[in-house]
Amino acid sequence: MKRKTRRLTRTAKKAKADRLFSLKIRERDKGCQSCGSTDRLQCAHIFSRRYHSIRWYLLNALALCAKCHTFFTHHPAEWEQFCRHEYLGSPETWDQLRMLALEVWDKDLDEVLRGLE
Numbered sequence: 001m002k003r004k005t006r007r008l009t010r011t012a013k014k015a016k017a018d019r020l021f022s023l024k025i026r027e028r029d030k031g032c033q034s035c036g037s038t039d040r041l042q043c044a045h046i047f048s049r050r051y052h053s054i055r056w057y058l059l060n061a062l063a064l065c066a067k068c069h070t071f072f073t074h075h076p077a078e079w080e081q082f083c084r085h086e087y088l089g090s091p092e093t094w095d096q097l098r099m100l101a102l103e104v105w106d107k108d109l110d111e112v113l114r115g116l117e
Helices: 010-029 067-074 078-086 091-101 107-116
Strands: 040-043 061-065
Touching: 010 040, 010 061, 010 107, 040 067, 061 067, 067 078, 078 091
Parallel strands: none
Antiparallel strands: 040 061
16 A cells, blocks of 8 residues: 655745754754753744745744743844844844845745755
């Protein structure tokens, strides 16, 4: 009897890519990039995940503990300041990342998944 191969929906592929990406970021950073804690690490995107052109781009994410992630989510001005000057190291890098975020995304989700696996 042949086994059916189930194809993932676009939504399922995005969810899988997000999980793999989050693991990769947390493994890379090993601790909160703001306070240094290793408890309850989360993947935080510098520019929102809605910008698909950099949604799975390593420079667009960092590990934060749940406490710092919540703080920065509710304080966007402090988030931008932290990213521009502390995490990324320069406003120019922020500007380059912003330009990439505004590009049209034309990649295939299968390609993204292959790159993350």
